Amino acid sequence: MSVKDNLKHIKSQLPDHVTLVAVSKTKPVSELMEAYDAGQRIFGENKIQEMAEKHEQMPKDIQWHMIGHVQRNKVKYMAEFVSLIHGVDSFKLLKEINKQAEKYDRVINCLLQIKIAEEDSKFGMSKNDAASLLQSDEFAALKHIKIVGVMGMATFTDDMMQIIKEFNNLKSAFDSLKSWQTENCHLETVSMGMSGDYQWAIESGSTMVRIGSSIFGPRNYH
Numbered sequence: 638m639s640v641k642d643n644l645k646h647i648k649s650q651l652p653d654h655v656t657l658v659a660v661s662k663t664k665p666v667s668e669l670m671e672a673y674d675a676g677q678r679i680f681g682e683n684k685i686q687e688m689a690e691k692h693e694q695m696p697k698d699i700q701w702h703m704i705g706h707v708q709r710n711k712v713k714y715m716a717e718f719v720s721l722i723h724g725v726d727s728f729k730l731l732k733e734i735n736k737q738a739e740k741y742d743r744v745i746n747c748l749l750q751i752k753i754a755e756e757d758s759k760f761g762m763s764k765n766d767a768a769s770l771l772q773s774d775e776f777a778a779l780k781h782i783k784i785v786g787v788m789g790m791a792t793f794t795d796d797m798m799q800i801i802k803e804f805n806n807l808k809s810a811f812d813s814l815k816s817w818q819t820e821n822c823h824l825e826t827v828s829m830g831m832s833g834d835y836q837w838a839i840e841s842g843s844t845m846v847r848i849g850s851s852i853f854g855p856r857n858y859h
């Protein structure tokens with residue numbers, strides 16, 4: 638199947654309130670352009686440098702999402718154009734994003750990454766840490782970022798019940814944090830679900846799925 642057919646198939650399965658991020662990491666611009674020509678405008682990358690290069694080469698109406706772990710010293714390479722940063726897991730990182738966004742007179746939308754997986758390897762903050770971050774005065778002072786939701790990654794496992802339990806935990810974290818609405822915090826997005834598990838994620842309340850291999854085919858490396 639072509640990229641175009643894959644996209645069409647996935648889109649036909651997504652309810653209207655669910656946004657599709659086409660995860661294009663490791664794929665060449667020519668393949669991203671196939672998705673673009675089929676109407677896709679939101680692309681997700683997990684390496685800042687690769688995303689910046691693709692941004693340079695591709696049409697400027699694309700919204701670029703950083704879905705990977707973010708190193709603070711690289712935020713400056715995406716601050717001018719990035720549309721949503723999914724993996725914000727510390728106040729220090731948020732402060733750096735705010736600082737770089739200010740240079741371009743922008744407000745950068747971010748998601749707080751919540752640790753839902755039982756595996757140790759996954760990044761993210763606890764629900765309690767996220768709550769105290771949002772309620773702090775230091776956070777209120779950041780004028781160039783906006784927290785618009787949460788993001789999570791389930792454990793890499795075949796155990797469907799485990800994955801669903803973790804998705805439900807993210808949704809309930811979202812629901813409890815949602816009461817906290819301020820000028821720079823307005824939670825609307827729950828980013829969860831990938832190629833192998835997006836249907837379950839949607840049933841658990843996902844509003845944004847990040848799908849790579851089901852659109853572009855398997856990747857050669859991670």
Ligand SMILES: *Cc1c(COP(=O)(O)O)cnc(C)c1O
Pocket residue numbers: 660662683704705790830831832833847848849850851
């Ligand atoms: C690579 C990646 C995805 C997409 O994974 P697929 O299984 O190819 O759909 C989603 N989210 C994150 C954070 C990723 O790094």
